[in-house]
Amino acid sequence: xxSLFETFRARAQAVSAEVHRFTAKxxxxxxxxxxxxxxxxxxxxxxxxxxDGPYLDSSDRERMRARVPALxxxxxxxxxxxxxxxxxxxxWSIADTGTLAGDFRTAERRxxxxxxxxxxxxxCTRAIQPDLPALFTRLHPRQSSYISLITGPSxxxxxxxxLTIGVHGPKRLIIVFVDELEAQ
Amino acid sequence: MSRTDFxxxxxxxxxxxxxxxxxxxxxxAYRVSRAKAYxxxxxxxxxxxxxxLKSYAAAHLEELAAEFTxxxxxxxxxxxxxxxxxxxxxxxxxxxxxxxxxxxxxxxxMASEEIHxxxxxxxxxxxxxxxxxxEWIVQLAGERPSHMVMPAIHMTKEQVSxxxxxxxxxxxxxxxxxxxxxxxxxxxxxxxxxxxxxxxANMAVAxxxxxxxxTNEGNARxxxxxxxxxxxxxxxxxxxxxxxxxxxxxTALPRSATAQLLTSYxxxxxxxxxxxxxxxxxxxxxxxDNHRTEMSEDPKFRQAMQCIRCASCLNVCPVFRLVGGxxxxxxxxxxIGTILTAWFEELKKSQDIQSLCIQCGSCVEVCPGxxxxxxxxxxxxxxxxxxxxxxxxxxxxxxxVNNRTLFHSMLRAASVMQKPFAKxxxxxxxxxxxxxxxxxxxxxxxxxxxxxxxxxKIEQRPGREKIAFYAGCLIDFAYPEIGxxxxxxxNAAGVEVVFPMGQTCCGAPARYSGxxxxxxxxxxxxxxxxxxxxxxxxxxxxxxxxxALKHEFAKTFESLGMTGRLESAAALASKxxxxxxxxxxxxxxxxxxxxxxxxxxxxxxxxSCHLKRTLKADHEPxxxxxxxxxxxxxxxxxxxCCGMGGSYSLKMPEISAPILERKLKNAAATGAETIAxxxxxxxxxxxxxxxxxxxxxxxxxxxxxxxxxxKK
Numbered sequence: 001x002x003s004l005f006e007t008f009r010a011r012a013q014a015v016s017a018e019v020h021r022f023t024a025k026x027x028x029x030x031x032x033x034x035x036x037x038x039x040x041x042x043x044x045x046x047x048x049x050x051x052d053g054p055y056l057d058s059s060d061r062e063r064m065r066a067r068v069p070a071l072x073x074x075x076x077x078x079x080x081x082x083x084x085x086x087x088x089x090x091x092w093s094i095a096d097t098g099t100l101a102g103d104f105r106t107a108e109r110r111x112x113x114x115x116x117x118x119x120x121x122x123x124c125t126r127a128i129q130p131d132l133p134a135l136f137t138r139l140h141p142r143q144s145s146y147i148s149l150i151t152g153p154s155x156x157x158x159x160x161x162x163l164t165i166g167v168h169g170p171k172r173l174i175i176v177f178v179d180e181l182e183a184q
Numbered sequence: 185m186s187r188t189d190f191x192x193x194x195x196x197x198x199x200x201x202x203x204x205x206x207x208x209x210x211x212x213a214y215r216v217s218r219a220k221a222y223x224x225x226x227x228x229x230x231x232x233x234x235x236x237l238k239s240y241a242a243a244h245l246e247e248l249a250a251e252f253t254x255x256x257x258x259x260x261x262x263x264x265x266x267x268x269x270x271x272x273x274x275x276x277x278x279x280x281x282x283x284x285x286x287x288x289x290x291x292x293x294m295a296s297e298e299i300h301x302x303x304x305x306x307x308x309x310x311x312x313x314x315x316x317x318x319e320w321i322v323q324l325a326g327e328r329p330s331h332m333v334m335p336a337i338h339m340t341k342e343q344v345s346x347x348x349x350x351x352x353x354x355x356x357x358x359x360x361x362x363x364x365x366x367x368x369x370x371x372x373x374x375x376x377x378x379x380x381x382x383x384x385a386n387m388a389v390a391x392x393x394x395x396x397x398x399t400n401e402g403n404a405r406x407x408x409x410x411x412x413x414x415x416x417x418x419x420x421x422x423x424x425x426x427x428x429x430x431x432x433x434x435t436a437l438p439r440s441a442t443a444q445l446l447t448s449y450x451x452x453x454x455x456x457x458x459x460x461x462x463x464x465x466x467x468x469x470x471x472x473d474n475h476r477t478e479m480s481e482d483p484k485f486r487q488a489m490q491c492i493r494c495a496s497c498l499n500v501c502p503v504f505r506l507v508g509g510x511x512x513x514x515x516x517x518x519x520i521g522t523i524l525t526a527w528f529e530e531l532k533k534s535q536d537i538q539s540l541c542i543q544c545g546s547c548v549e550v551c552p553g554x555x556x557x558x559x560x561x562x563x564x565x566x567x568x569x570x571x572x573x574x575x576x577x578x579x580x581x582x583x584x585v586n587n588r589t590l591f592h593s594m595l596r597a598a599s600v601m602q603k604p605f606a607k608x609x610x611x612x613x614x615x616x617x618x619x620x621x622x623x624x625x626x627x628x629x630x631x632x633x634x635x636x637x638x639x640x641k642i643e644q645r646p647g648r649e650k651i652a653f654y655a656g657c658l659i660d661f662a663y664p665e666i667g668x669x670x671x672x673x674x675n676a677a678g679v680e681v682v683f684p685m686g687q688t689c690c691g692a693p694a695r696y697s698g699x700x701x702x703x704x705x706x707x708x709x710x711x712x713x714x715x716x717x718x719x720x721x722x723x724x725x726x727x728x729x730x731x732a733l734k735h736e737f738a739k740t741f742e743s744l745g746m747t748g749r750l751e752s753a754a755a756l757a758s759k760x761x762x763x764x765x766x767x768x769x770x771x772x773x774x775x776x777x778x779x780x781x782x783x784x785x786x787x788x789x790x791x792s793c794h795l796k797r798t799l800k801a802d803h804e805p806x807x808x809x810x811x812x813x814x815x816x817x818x819x820x821x822x823x824x825c826c827g828m829g830g831s832y833s834l835k836m837p838e839i840s841a842p843i844l845e846r847k848l849k850n851a852a853a854t855g856a857e858t859i860a861x862x863x864x865x866x867x868x869x870x871x872x873x874x875x876x877x878x879x880x881x882x883x884x885x886x887x888x889x890x891x892x893x894x895k896k
Binding site: 105 | 206334337344372394400403410427428442456461
């Protein structure tokens with residue numbers, strides 16, 4: 001797990017993703033709450049959207065809502081379009097390429113991970129797969145009508161080949177790994 | 185396009201510093217970053233898998249299309265099989281009308297460009313927005329993509345700012361992040377308002393009915409999420425059998441296209457997913473044929489179905505980086521684009537653009553689909569000559585070359601007639617219609633005495649092995665001194681060199697001009713002459729001739745259905761070897777020792793295309809030169825074409841000249857006094873260019889440099 005995580009971190013950072021790691025879910029949630037507080041301070045207009053996923057239970061949601069007033073778990077098109085940040089819970093990742101991989105069949109997950117300028121992904125350290133073939137034994141079109149692999153933030157080099165981040169999707173991708181993370 | 189318009193479009197492209205500057209810098213960076221992206225990956229293994237799975241798919245198109253349809257429909261998608269462009273356009277327009285769609289957002293789709301879908305929809309009053317940044321820029325500017333992966337690479341940020349300013353009605357700066365932010369803002373509104381999203385697909389997986397879509401900007405995720413209707417237009421060459429087939433393609437595509445380990449987003453759509461209003465996506469997948477089945481049924485061109493559209497053949501092409509994509513036509517560009525245009529539009533449309541290929545083979549080395557693009561372009565040339573006929577001048581020339589006695593006596597006559605133009609063995613000016621041939625480089629004068637007259641006078645020690653020397657026209661009639669050097673080096677190793685007098689032109693000029701009958705005539709004559717001699721091997725000091733003898737005689741016979749000649753071609757091929765590989769073997773066997781000198785002039789080595797890429801001999805000449813005591817300072821892009829390409833430099837002087845200029849610059853930057861090579865054709869081009877520049881750099885064939893050492 002350690003070497004997979006180290007590879008993931010190096011590869012993901014190389015494509016401008018930000019990588020954090022915590023042992024317990026509560027620590028990760030504290031980190032996300034603090035981060036969102038710092039980001040959304042004063043900007044009460046913009047919501048923060050959190051798409052439903054496997055990792056949070058109702059008390060976690062309550063606690064997060066209490067700490068981050070802009071946070072909503074009801075993701076709509078309009079809210080996502082005006083959101084300062086979107087949070088998704090992602091099942092898998094690939095060390096080899098620094099990639100997040102998950103089932104995005106719900107519209108909420110797609111909205112939260114595409115429209116806001118900031119995407120925070122909560123994921124489990126133990127679910128890191130070494131490479132693409134290993135991932136495809138875990139995540140297959142049989143189980144999901146919409147699979148997304150995400151490697152770093154949205155990028156383009158279409159003007160004079162100058163790398164520019166955040167053209168259509170998120171400008172920042174913050175990946176939060178938790179070692180002890182269980183599906184609820 | 186007329187021939188003149190075509191040449192004018194080439195000249196305009198070459199004279200555009202934005203285009204050549206951007207493409208030139210990109211091509212230099214690409215080689216390095218591509219290699220880095222493939223670190224730790226066995227490229228040969230990956231591309232063998234891709235070639236295998238794609239050729240399987242090409243051979244089972246109907247079966248896979250049916251399986252895909254079944255599986256995608258079982259998951260709730262609507263699949264429409266379209267044989268023509270018109271059917272696709274009508275289907276999409278009808279769908280849009282029935283659903284009252286006013287606005288369409290698109291992520292990049294070459295298939296939709298191929299059928300001019302945007303124009304079709306716009307004519308019906310539907311607004312269409314490209315959302316890939318480069319495509320959007322090009323769309324707003326009313327231009328065409330100049331590169332398959334980087335559509336706006338020909339434009340500067342100032343030009344983009346100009347275009348965007350007009351679109352948003354405000355004066356914008358040319359700051360790139362700000363321009364990108366404007367695109368984000370403007371296109372975001374269009375995404376949210378659109379009633380239909382159109383994508384292409386990089387793969388369509390038969391086994392699961394899935395579409396695999398690769399992007400960096402994230403626009404395909406928005407296009408497939410925000411509008412309630414998703415239409416995917418998929419050329420049937422994108423079909424693969426198994427889901428696991430996605431692995432090698434996803435390994436190679438990002439690395440080869442943009443030197444990334446993986447693109448920012450890979451989206452796998454299998455049937456409809458919920459829309460943002462809770463309804464289910466209306467998912468339409470159009471499997472488009474548009475001549476692909478025809479192409480897959482052609483035994484030669486089936487290979488082109490192995491393309492994964494990475495555009496690496498453009499990125500390594502010494503011609504593409506000069507002319508860019510605009511000279512190629514409407515949709516597909518570069519080497520593979522030439523082939524696709526010939527099939528998806530018509531063969532005649534490739535008449536001009538196929539002539540851009542200099543046959544250097546750089547693309548063959550990097551193609552993840554293992555497509556022999558130059559070979560397929562030659563086949564286009566052959567079919568064009570068959571259908572459209574050979575230009576008269578060329579036809580006359582090849583008729584002469586096919587008659588050895590006439591050809592050789594004309595060369596002898598020319599050696600006399602050229603006298604007013606030749607000085608120090610070079611021709612610097614020619615009158616009238618021949619003048620463009622030596623505008624950018626001097627030409628060698630035809631030798632007073634061809635090698636065939638010199639050979640009998642060369643003194644040889646008796647040897648214990650007999651090897652036949654095949655000179656080729658350039659050594660025979662322009663550079664007999666290279667031939668002499670070859671004989672001297674081999675004889676020093678105890679080899680008795682024989683020179684079969686019946687040998688003639690190797691037929692490469694005819695073959696590369698699509699005149700296969702003439703090439704076959706040359707092949708027949710040479711096989712008879714060379715096999716008549718009782719020699720253990722046949723050596724040539726011209727890589728183009730070596731490749732002709734070793735590989736192309738058989739291919740030419742095969743193309744013409746002359747299967748009865750294949751056996752003799754194979755017998756010849758098994759004996760043919762290039763000079764440096766032969767000498768390396770003789771040294772290894774202890775039959776030749778090259779006395780190393782203490783102090784020699786500094787040297788750089790130019791890899792000839794055929795030697796490096798077809799004969800795979802790049803270490804051999806370098807090893808021999810080092811043994812002779814030379815320190816080799818490698819030049820940048822040592823293995824990129826010098827621009828000669830046989831008659832290419834005469835037909836396309838406007839392209840040949842800047843390629844040569846780059847080569848000379850790279851060679852000069854090493855500070856070396858001598859530039860060595862194994863090809864008399866490259867020597868002719870490079871020597872001619874240096875002469876025009878007044879450079880004192882020496883140009884020598886490896887055989888000459890070795891012979892110099894052995895003489896001392």
